[in-house]
Amino acid sequence: MQPRKLKTLLVDDHMLFLDGLESILQSYEELELLPSVTKGKEALEIISNNTVDFIITDLNLPDINGVDLILKIKKEKPQIPILVLSMNCDRRDVKSILNAESEGFILKISGKKELWKAINKIINGGTYYSSEITSIMIEILKNKSVNKHNINLTTREIEILDLICKEYSNKEISEKLFISISTIETHRSSMFCKTGSKNVVGLVRYAVENELVVW
Secondary structure, three states: OOOOOEEEEEEOOOHHHHHHHHHHHOOOOOEEEOOOEOOHHHHHHHHHHOOOOEEEEOOOOOOOOHHHHHHHHHHHOOOOOEEEEEOOOOHHHHHHHHHHOOOEEEEOOOOHHHHHHHHHHHHOOOOEEOHHHHHHHHHHHHHOOOOOOOOOOOHHHHHHHHHHHOOOOHHHHHHHHOOOHHHHHHHHHHHHHHHOOOOHHHHHHHHHHOOOOOO
């Protein structure tokens, strides 16, 4: 029996770009493309009334700011992973996306190979940020004034957290550490509880802010 395909919603205000993206993703066997939309309100309506497993969205939308859209989605359906595709990568945009806790962010100038890599990482429980985005994220997180937490993660949890920050998927972590994916999920749930994080992006922020990993 084949696994269920992930119902995927594409959001962008440029129809020509959407047509091209749909054409690229048609061959991605793990995804089932839902009808694409050009407005944030349309996306929210679909998400409220249908099963959506994965979202790829632009930041510049005609009716709702892309960051606000992500925040609304995460409030209503926090389990849905989101990949941002945008032309912009200035510090303000990256900081906003980091705070909104989107699972990925790559530039529209990226090639098909990087797009597929980002999608594969995210739908398998990981995160993916292009190198341009990552460098800005590190600068923002390391310059942020925070009160260090009392670290109460186990050695195994820190080991898994390090691999999460290096953008390993659950499958890749399982293969590297010789543990089951269900065990990884158990450790992740424990880390969510201990760090007060809602998702993988929150764990990455916690790790960098508390200097648990060299990223």
